[in-house]
Amino acid sequence: MRVFFASAYYGYRGLFFWETPTVYLTQRLLLPLSGLAFFSLIGKFGGSQPLEFYLIGNAMVIASLSGFTIGTAIGVERNIGTLIYLIGSPANRVALFFGRAAVHVAESAIFVVAGFGWAILVFGLDLPLSTWPGILLTIIVGTLAVSGLGLLLGAVAYVMLDAGVLGNIVIFMILLVSGANVPLSELPTALSVFGEALPLTRSIEAAREVAAGGGIAASLPLLLKDLGVGLAYASVGFILFSWIEVIARRRGTLENM
């Protein structure tokens, strides 16, 4: 438990701390909020779906930041040379990396909320107060689900150097195949199957249902499925982790040279 909290606190401050709140907010929020605006405006221009389809979809996509940050944190540790000291410590790996991940989950969930706020204030998204608890639930589930994928990415980053690029590719895949911008039914089968296999897809669908007044209970099965998908990725991530740590120790790839 201590390793968990210490990793959450110091890991975040050590790797992702900015000089001033303004710089922090611009750097962390500018990208997701402007991305939301960009894709929603393309959607509006195209007109094949109502604007709120794009607004909700792209607000939910912000959750993928969590997966991205979790996936790249290890690469950062390797770059600054701390990874080898972490691995050399006896601390429990699960607690260490879950501690790291927890902060990013919380941060990203807050950013998704900010995304919805931005969609409401700037683009006039209409979300009745009664839908908010349900939306909040889908946000939390969605963020947790992508974070599972983030753990898998993190494991891959253990041996592969450029986790940043891998993370970016995943974010764009999510933009394309998760139904955030294009309904799954309009995608070629190969892509829509891929969409089903990625986390977040069902949470996005659930968010739209909840926003349309569908009620939490109706979308619970979707959310549970998404959570399951996230959990599956996280488990694969962890199996890979223990295996890859051994490989990294054999090849000496814990450090950049």
Place this chain on the structure above:
Amino acid sequence: MIYYARIFILSAKVQMLEVTASIFMLFIALLQPFFIAILAIYMLRDQAGFEPVYVIVGAGLSGLFSTILFTGSNSVTRERAQGNLELLEASPAPLMVIMGGKMVANLALALTSMVVTYVVGAGMFQYPVAVEQPAFFAVSMILALFSLWTMGMLFAPLSILWQPVEQVLGGLEYPVFIFCGFLFPIALLPGWFLPISYALPPYWAARSLQGSSLGTLESDEIVLTWLILLATSGVSLVAAGMLFRIFLRLGRRKGTLGFI
């Protein structure tokens, strides 16, 4: 003069090797516009007057701009992080000439974005792609590249002068895509945003490229667009020159040419 030209070309060569060795830069130049083009086609193709060439040019421009944004803003900071900056400045070659050469290499990489989006439109989706006014398009392309070159020259000293700028610049991709109307008309934006769009060289680049490929602009309109494009690029080049001088003066006084 010949000496400067040689430095310019050599710097371009060195930078070419550097950027093509960076997986991240290759992602920005090739993969990101690839995804954006596919996404935009799916999102726009149900439109009544859908024009594939509009998406190809717009998504290509987004890749061009992103590549210049990232390579430009890290071209000086990277030299400093590797400890080369002091050596470069100590050499008799002016830093701006060196950076100018490097920026040409960055442009060459950036240009592949257009190729990628063309392949997506004409190859993957099998759209017949043709440009209505090829001569105008060619001139527009050359001017667009020049304007991006001047922007790269501006990002370089900006990001090294104020550290936060380097961190924030990365977040400027989408705002610029939005304000420059790469993939939707800026008429979709609230009216008071227009002055921002008009001040940005890439807006004029997008306007002349898309106008000439769709044939929607009269020739006097195109010429006017070119003139404004040149003027805004000129402003950014002059600003770049001033920032470079400030940076070198400050750097020599405070010793920040080496790593801080």
Place this chain on the structure above:
Amino acid sequence: MNAIELENIRHVFRVTTGTIRRRSKEIVAVDGVSLQIEEGELFGLLGPNGAGKTTIVKILTTLLIPTAGRVTVLGFDAVKDAAALRFQVGFVLGGDRGLYYRLSGRDNLRYFAELYGIDTKKVRSRIEEMLELVGLRDRADERVAGYSRGMKQRLHIARTLLHDPKVLFLDEPTMGLDPVGARDLREIIKRLQSEQKTILLTTHYMFEADALCQRIAILNEGRIVAQGTPEELKELVSDQSVVELEVFGAETEHLDRLRGLDYVDSVSIESHDLRQVLRVQTKLGERAVPGLLASLENLDVGKVSVREATLEDAYVHLVGESE
């Protein structure tokens, strides 16, 4: 009892080169090393760059799994019992990386105190103690980014001592430090030794190993070429003298000609601008000088001196002519 045992350790790195046509190459970093280090001993591993020192330290600290051989530290197998072993050992790899620059020195220590599961009640006092030991108390709340090279290295030492490890691995700890910083660090190492910790120190400075270590192993190209107390190593060259010849314009052929003489054991060359210094190890002492001069016939020879061989000469003799 032995704290550290290496049995026939071998480590081969496989590196791939080329992006398009990939070739794979094997680098033998450690080639059959066996060592026993006793509890409480300060043992020096000495060798030139690339000899395999860091590789051995990483194997001992569980960070690298050797290609072959057995490693035990305090009775734990460094491959199989890695998790248990990690509580018992501390390590510092050379260089100034591996710290969170955005955090203060104290916060860096706090984090690692948690990772090593140090008793919550004792964390504070332990950190103070360590900061005191390495002399960083006044600067502990500043960010590490502003620390000098020596301060970072001392912070690393404090970090690795937090959990009071019984065995300590220090990989070239004084590398890159100024003379004063290096001396301060050596004082700290002496203090640790007096606390009965087992310490394995690697270095490529002969005098450092001589001044600190009880026993030394000299490593070259992944193999141990000599082992013993500093005195024993000096014994290796006790019957040797060194003839130093100042020359101008010596070529390889001259060196080869000297090496060809049957009474010459080794020749090394050191270049200074125009002149070079040839160091010839021989058992003959001054009696060798006429013969040496004769074989350098057409060369300008300046000062010639003869002295007894030192530990440094033993090192040069063992690891070859370069460096």
